[in-house]
Amino acid sequence: MSNLKQLAQSLGLSITTVSRALDGYPDVSQATRERVREAAALTGYRPNASARRLRKQRAELVAVTLPSDPGHIGPPHFLDMLSGCAEHLATAGLNLVIAPVPRGESELDMCRRFVDGQRVDAMLLVRTKRRDERVEFLQARGIPFVTNGRTESVLPHPYLDGDGFAGFQAASLRFHADGHRRIAHIAGPQDYYFAHVRCMGWQAAMEESGLSSELCAEGAPTEQGGYLAALELLRHPRRPTAIVCATDEMAIGALRALREIEGGETISIVGHDDLPTGAYTSPPLSTMRMAGENLGRSFATLLLRAIAGEPSEELQELHPIEFVDRESHRRAPPNA
Amino acid sequence: MSNLKQLAQSLGLSITTVSRALDGYPDVSQATRERVREAAALTGYRPNASARRLRKQRAELVAVTLPSDPGHIGPPHFLDMLSGCAEHLATAGLNLVIAPVPRGESELDMCRRFVDGQRVDAMLLVRTKRRDERVEFLQARGIPFVTNGRTESVLPHPYLDGDGFAGFQAASLRFHADGHRRIAHIAGPQDYYFAHVRCMGWQAAMEESGLSSELCAEGAPTEQGGYLAALELLRHPRRPTAIVCATDEMAIGALRALREIEGGETISIVGHDDLPTGAYTSPPLSTMRMAGENLGRSFATLLLRAIAGEPSEELQELHPIEFVDRESHRRAPPNA
DNA sequence: CTTGAACTCCAAAACGTTTTGGTTCATAGT
DNA sequence: ACTATGAACCAAAACGTTTTGGAGTTCAAG
Structure with a gap:
């Protein structure tokens, strides 16, 4: 007015x-x-915000694209993360808009729309793929962005990620130290960077321990995907005594499979993400999570620094993975 | 460019x-x-988005304020809801910005900032209070908005809500029909509309059944709040045989209390929200939820119609509550 | 008495659209 | 031959800021 x-x-x-x-x-x-x-x-x-934005040639907006396929949106923490990010961005006068990708449209189109319309000053990308077209597009356009998860892009770009390799390697070695000798992995789709790197971590541990890495099943990153992958593993003639799962959701599906199979209750399992639900499964799900509190704020800081023009190399945060000790990882004596 | x-x-x-x-x-x-x-x-x-917005005098933005106190942000579904809402808003050229309220600032200030800066065309409010200052402010300013949850405002305003009264009344009567005669309620903070109306539903059922409504304990709408409230109820000389909980989170806390108390495993319980976690508690938590799919889309439609100037009276959706039958509501024979 | 600096203030331009109120030109109607 | 009508196009204004490049004072120094 x-x-x-x-x-x-x-x-x-x-x-x-x-x-x-x-x-x-x-x-x-x-x-x-x-x-x-x-x-x-x-x-x-x-x-008037629009007038200022026009004059200052800044959108005062950051967009985060949300994959719309259910089960891919990430843990419940995700909203907390976004909230923390938005809160800290707001202190710099930026607002966070959420941009779900409608079915039938690619995330790339979404980015294009925001970037070409000069609707945003930066973007936040989640669920990176190893080769991620969104990353390539934004790099080409020179738009600041931060990803949740690394990529295999040759050009460096800002990211915040957990050290999935180390985390899964450590978890697998922990099973080995507990006496397990048949350690399986339930992997997520390997075009996702996080899924790939977690698989690599498990594989490295297998090699390091002189164990076979044949016990690997890939599935959709959902409860059902984990369930099916577990069934596949359990059909193996020499079935695993322990399973390292790419995500908690898959681990919960795997627990369901174990419940249906004779002797399943003796198989140990561990997931990743620290879903709240994991605390209530039976047995309570041992899991891992990225260390650090208020990751949203970290994202916001990275975004602001990227907007300020700091070089990408200095905007890469790799957080260690910490183990959440509940019960599912020590279910039975591994002397089978 | x-x-x-x-x-x-x-x-x-x-x-x-x-x-x-x-x-x-x-x-x-x-x-x-x-x-x-x-x-x-x-x-x-x-x-250029800013230029068009300036010229057309529209912000092409809708904001949703997120209460930052943890545990108040609502179920994990919430992000899905927001995502659905944003997706449908996008078809009309509007984007959804999330506006978490920083500690030390009121939600009202947040609204003021968005409204006075002409940063938004409409607002989405969640977790309404019976007397909600945000609602009063927006009504006075004449800014379109939709609330998730009703209020006691004398002026009508657009809302989308579940019929908590009927839902809790029905759940309580169901306990009565099952033979329960000491039915308790764990209530949320009564300044929240949803908490109040759920309590009223339970009370109405008690009156209708000729039962006492003394077995009521109020607590914070968190796991811990439910835990403490349950302990309080269980200290009662004639303790309840069934508990109706305002939220699943509180119900999960109550389950924890029951686990610690002798005979607790015979007490039936029901919650509301259909948290994913509820499916994994032991026993699996019976619960309720708002009927309807893609509520986010409904919110978006209401917002668009509100922006288009439709009268508030026609923008009120009260959805029935549906029961989610799991196990916790029939734990034991009520002949105690 | 002049000069220069310091302090206040301001007119005008620019940001990139959309919309208003035209103009120009060709074609059809009388 | 003159006037309507319609089709296709355009100049200029407006939206509400921020910023640039002064202008007008006042005051101290020379």
Whole structure:
């Protein structure tokens, strides 16, 4: 409703002076500044966002694309993460818009729409693939962005990721140390970076321990996917005594499979993500999670620094994975 | 990068014609229209969002405020809901921005900032209170909005809500029909509309059945809140044989309390929200949820209609509550 | 008395659209 | 031959800021 012109008129000042007074420039006298601020507070004046954005050539917006296929949206923590990110972005005057990708449209189209329309100053990408077309597009366009998860892009780009390799290697070695000798892996789709790297971590541990890495089944990153993959593994003539699952959701599916199979209750299992639900499964699901609190804030910081033009190499955070000790990883004596 | 002027110049047309060609106005010849569209597609031109917004006096944005206190953000479904809402809003050219409320700031301030800065065309409010200052503010300002949950506002406003009264009444009567005679309620903070109305539903059922409604304990809408409330109820000389909980989270806390108390495993319980976790508790938690699929889309539709100026009275959706039959509500013979 | 600096303030331009109110030209009607 | 009618196009204004490049004072120094 109210704009600069009205406010200026009512104060007998020019819009220039009022604008500069509100922004705290030193070429406005103390007295005027206070008078202006008071009037602004009184009338609840705030500069029109679109006008400022147009003039300053900044969108004051960051978009995060949400894959719409269910089960791919990530753990419940995800909203908390977004919330934390948005909260910290807001301190820099940026807002976070969520951009779910409609069925039939690619995430790339989504990016294009935001970027070409100059609707955003930066983008946040989740669920990276090893070769990620969104990353390539944004790199080519020179738009700042941060990914949740690494990629195999040759050009460096800002990311925040957990060290899935180390985490899964450690988890697998832990099983080995507990005496397990047939350790399986339930893998997610290998075009996702996180799924691939977790598989690699398990494989490295197998090699390191001199164990076979034949016990690997890939499935959709869902409860059902985990269930089916587990059934496949359990059909193996020498079935595993322990299973390392790419995600908690898959692990929960695997637990369901174990419940249906004779002797299944003796098989140990571990997941990743620390889903709240995992605390209530039977047995409670041992799992892993990225270390660090308020990851959303970290994302926001990276985004702001990327927007400020810091080089990508300095905007890469690899967080260690920490183990969440519950019960499912020590279900039975491994002397089978 | 590219703007109308450049595009027009390269085509030997005026920016007016180019703009109108892209928008499909009839006062541009078929031939020109196609030529323009082709060139636009080729260069990837899209109108600058800020400029259009300024000119059209629309922000093309809808904000949803997220309470930042953990445990108040709602079930995991919530992100799916937001995602569905954003997806449908996008078909109308609107984007959804998430606006978490920083500690130390009120949700009202948040609204003020968005509204006064003309940053949004409408707002989506969640977790309404019986007397909700955000609602009053937006009503006074004449800004379109939709709430998730009703309020006691005298002026009607658009909302989408579940019929908590009927749901909790039915759940309580179901316990009565099963033979229970000491039916307790674990209530959420009564300034929240949903918590209040659920409590009223339970109370109505108690009256209707000629039972006492003394077995009521209020707690924070968290696992811990439910736990503490349950302990309080269990200290009662004539303890309940069944408990109706305001939320699943509280119900899960109550289950924890029951586990710690002798005979607790005979007490039936039911929650509300259909949290995924509830399927894995022991016993699996019977619960309720709002009927209807893709509620996010419903929110979006309501928002769009509110923006279009439809009267509030026609923008009120009260969805029935459906029962989710698992195990926790029939744990033991109620002949105690 | 002049000069220069310091302090306030402001007019005008620019950001990139959309829309208004035309103009020009050709064609059809009288 | 003159006037309507319609088709195709366009110049200019407007949206509300921020920023640039001064202009007008005042005051101290020379």
